[in-house]
Amino acid sequence: MHIEFEFSGGYGGLFAAKPLGYRVETDELPDEVRDKLLALIRDSGVLELKPAQATGGPGPQRDVFTYSLTIGEGAAAKSFAFDDASAPPAVRPLLSRLRELAVEQRMRP
Amino acid sequence: MTFHKCNCHYIPPHVLGNMAKKGDPAVRQAARTSAQQAKLSREKRGVQAPKVPEMLTGIAMATAPAPVTAAREVYDCQNKWELRVKLARGEGDPEFGDDDVDTVYGYAETVRGYFAELGRNSIDNAGMNLRLNVHVGENYMNAFWDGDEMAFGDGDGQIFTSFAQSLDVMAHEMAHGVTQFTANLDYYSQSGALNEHFSDVFGTAITQYKLNQTVDDADWLIGNEIMGPTLYGEALRSMKAPGTAYDNPLLGKDPQPAHMKDYYNGPNDNRGVHINSGIMNRAFYLAATDQIGTQKAAKIWYHALQNLWPTADFDDAVEIIVESARTLVGDGVVPEGTTQTVRLAFKEVGLPS
CATH class of the missing domain: 1.10.390.10 (Neutral Protease Domain 2)
Incomplete structure (x- = not known):
């Protein structure tokens, strides 16, 4: 499964000028990492979300992380925009894991 | 110091809108701010403004929020990805025994007192309670203001430590609330x-x-x-x-x-x-x-x-x-x-x- 993910913002305004990205084919990940990620995708129900349930937009929240997420292949891929306050609770563990993977990738020598 | 002030009135959005366009500058400002807050609150909850016939039934009055006292409410979110999981320490309660809960409780008094010295009664200048959520999420490297309350993550311990341990962070987030209830500056x-x-x-x-x-x-x-x-x-x-x-x-x-x-x-x-x-x-x-x-x-x-x-x-x-x-x-x-x-x-x- 193809995943493209970006995040930025928060209290620190992290990666404000250029969001931190993570792009991966899950088949290329180590088994343990892949299995956990696919389980989070399944448990999040993200692929069943309607666009209106997955669109971060202007609101009163301040200093939240904002995310863009594309999952799937070619024309069947689905894209979402979230932020920490408006993301459905079930999706938040997936966003957290993708954020960790993006940071780990950046830190890798 | 006394923080009690009842804030359980309700003014329909269309009335606030008209008040914001007419009247003296102070009334216009107050009405504009109230209308903005109501709109933001509705946006956050994904609900529409109530229709006039509904309001005339008195339902809105019956469901008005309880009186507020600028009291501190510190919630332990137990590393879940949601807010207000468990009230750990309310105003006047003894130490809870969790470093983040007790630290943020103390910081909130400092920030509340600072704004009181500036002549302000809490975030909304009407005694709004201070809701502070700690241990939000797992290894969450952030703190934010969600329009009603504050959230603090633990950090991962490597890149960031707990956001609840910084007075600077807490004051920054509470100030977002003060801005929301004053200039309400667009976040753009x-x-x-x-x-x-x-x-x-x-x-x-x-x-x-x-x-x-x-x-x-x-x-x-x-x-x-x-x-x-x-x-x-x-x-x-x-x-x-x-x-x-x-x-x-x-x-x-x-x-x-x-x-x-x-x-x-x-x-x-x-x-x-x-x-x-x-x-x-x-x-x-x-x-x-x-x-x-x-x-x-x-x-x-x-x-x-x-x-x-x-x-x-x-x-x-x-x-x-x-x-x-x-x-x-x-x-x-x-x-x-x-x-x-x-x-x-x-x-x-x-x-x-």
């Missing part, structure tokens, strides 16, 4: 950068106040106290020298400009709300360190915040802040010469543009 472009700037101003001013620091003692850094071992010695922003807070392989280089000539015009970060705030932050630093002092400068900025409006830009803010300086000179709150000092501070960062 220059008005958004002003929104971030005012939070940095109060985060810094309250920290210096608590630590009894002078402008020379203060580090003028934002976020340095939550850096973990990976980033130890770095900060997230510098009010003294924007653009120098960090430079490392993980975060890259601090993108904040210190002068309008380096203004960020890109589309990211809601068009630079955390980036261009550096220009205004530098102006505040220059004003505070040029004889005024941080606390008197903060009084000027707070006065101005109450007279700004959602779409205000940097030039508008300069005009209103200088006007506030003049007003407070006239009231004897700040010394003669302050207006010129503030004007000079803005000139040094290229404002007005």
Whole structure:
């Protein structure tokens, strides 16, 4: 499964000028990492979300992380925009894991 | 100190809208702010404004919120990705025994007291309770204001430590609430950068106040106290020298400009709300360190915040802040010469543009 993910913002305004990205084919990940990620995708129900349930937009929240997420292949891929306050609770563990993977990738020598 | 004040009235949105267009300036401002708050609250909850016939039934009155007292409510979110999981410590309760719960409880008193000294009764100036959520999520590297309450993550312990352990962070987030209930600055472009700037101003001013620091003692850094071992010695922003807070392989280089000539015009970060705030932050630093002092400068900025409006830009803010300086000179709150000092501070960062 193809995943493209970006995040930025928060209290620190992290990666404000250029969001931190993570792009991966899950088949290329180590088994343990892949299995956990696919389980989070399944448990999040993200692929069943309607666009209106997955669109971060202007609101009163301040200093939240904002995310863009594309999952799937070619024309069947689905894209979402979230932020920490408006993301459905079930999706938040997936966003957290993708954020960790993006940071780990950046830190890798 | 007494914090009790009932705030259980309800005014229909269309009435607030009309009040905001008519009447004397004070009524217009109050109505405009109330209408904005109601709209924001509805947006957050994804609900429409109630229709008039519904309101005439009295249902809205029957479901009005309970009286509020500016009381502290600290919730332990138990590393779940939701808020208000368990009330750990309410106003007047004994120590809970969790470092983050008890620390944030203490910080909230400092911040509440600081704004009370400025003449403000809590976030909304009507005794709104202070809801603080700690241990939000797993290894969550952030703190935010959600429109009603504050949330603090534990950090991962490597890059960031607990956000609940920083008075600067807590004051910054609570100041977002104060801004929401005053100027209600749009979180986009220059008005958004002003929104971030005012939070940095109060985060810094309250920290210096608590630590009894002078402008020379203060580090003028934002976020340095939550850096973990990976980033130890770095900060997230510098009010003294924007653009120098960090430079490392993980975060890259601090993108904040210190002068309008380096203004960020890109589309990211809601068009630079955390980036261009550096220009205004530098102006505040220059004003505070040029004889005024941080606390008197903060009084000027707070006065101005109450007279700004959602779409205000940097030039508008300069005009209103200088006007506030003049007003407070006239009231004897700040010394003669302050207006010129503030004007000079803005000139040094290229404002007005």
